[in-house]
Amino acid sequence: MIPISKAISIIRRQTVQLASERVDIERSVGRVLAENIVSDDALPPFDRSQMDGFAVVSVDTDHVPVSLNIVGESAAGRGWHHRLKRGQAVRIMTGAPVPGGADAVQKVELTAFTEETVTIFGSVKKGNNIVRRGAEVRPGRRVISMGARITPENIAVLAAFGYSKVRVAKQPRVAIMSTGSEIVAIGKRPGRDQIRNSNSVMLDALCRRAGALPTIIQQVPDDLSELKAKIRSRKTDVLIITGGVSVGKYDLTKLALRELGAEIFFEKVRLRPGKPAVFARLGNMLIFGLPGNPVSSAVTFHLFVKTAISLMQGAADAQLKTGHALLTHATRGAKERDTYLPASLATTTDGHISATPLKWIGSSDFIGYSRTQALIFVPAGRAYQAGDAVKIAFI
Secondary structure (H helix, E strand, O other), rough: OOOOHHHHHHHHOOOOOOOEEHHHHHOOOEEOOOOOOOOOOOOOOOOEOOOOEEOOHHHHOOOOOOEEEEEEEOOOOOOOOEEEOEEEEEEEEEEEOOOOOOEEEEEEHHEEEEOOOEEEEEOOOOOOOEEEOOOOOOOOOOOOOOOOOOOOHHHHHHHHHHOOEEEEEEEOOEEEEEEEOOOOOOOOOOOOOOOEEEHHHHHHHHHHOOOOOOEEEEEEOHHHHHHHHHOEEEEEEEEEEEEEOOOOOOOHHHHHHHHHHOOEEEEEEEEOOOOEEEEEEOOOOOEEEEEHHHHHHHHHHHHHHHHHHHHHHOOOOOOOOEEEEOOOOOOEEOOEEEEEEEEEEEEEEOEEEEEOOOOOOOOHHHHHHOOOOOOEEOOOOEEEEEOOOOEEEEO
């Protein structure tokens, strides 16, 4: 039984980054950048007005009210490209270029104007209400680094600098295989002693969220020959097998892998839930054997499979993001294994994050797990009281 940290180190050593490809920017959200995004121009590309109002020479407003001659108009996409002189003003709109000679903008609310003149009622200082050229970024600067994931929040940055196509890592192909004679398809009515295949769709969704391309394989019964044949037939980057990884009579996953000549790197982790997790390689295919209980399957996916999927894409956020929260209820870890407890999160009245361990009756309780927002980390043998600060992993 190896520590979680060692298991993750092994996965890091055995995972190879995939090649890259160019995709249209419209199809890039969720993908991992395989190039740095560099500014091809200053931003803003000109001195830009922050207000609707009038561009002026600031010293003209030292003594107000003052009347100035309106000599033009500057609008977004249609600037006034002459030089402003003392005693003059240019009507200007938010986002429009500030004309040469002007060094301030007074907002329209502090003016009164006709077609020919404007009266300024408030003084402005040099630079007021102007965003200078290059204030946000200068040309040739790296604005997003390789390894970052493209999101709805940062995709506008790519567009602003002309990246109509962008180089991203290829998406890992993942096959998901559930094992066990008790498993039936979702659309079927379970017979006596049977359950529906809920793990596969959960893992499929988790893979997609991690940026992979998953395929669900028809579940495999507890038959060694059939299991070996299904594993052997896979030609994919990652194979996830759920169930059959413990030590029971019908736990056949490890036996099948050994008989196929797979190299098994670990098969037991100092983790609760998820102790019997398996990591192996067959040819170029990484194989994860996850426990059949859904909570164990989810936790081991987050810790191990997501790490490999992210590393294959060269993602900077390959491991779970962690933080700290205040515990709302006392809790205790396992005696010899580190524990990751499903939890819900909230914000306290004084702005702290609080974590509440969810009531669940074991690693088969996917109803309890369905409300999970984070995992509380409890080191082996450790107990916490309500109000203690604990480490959490965001999922």
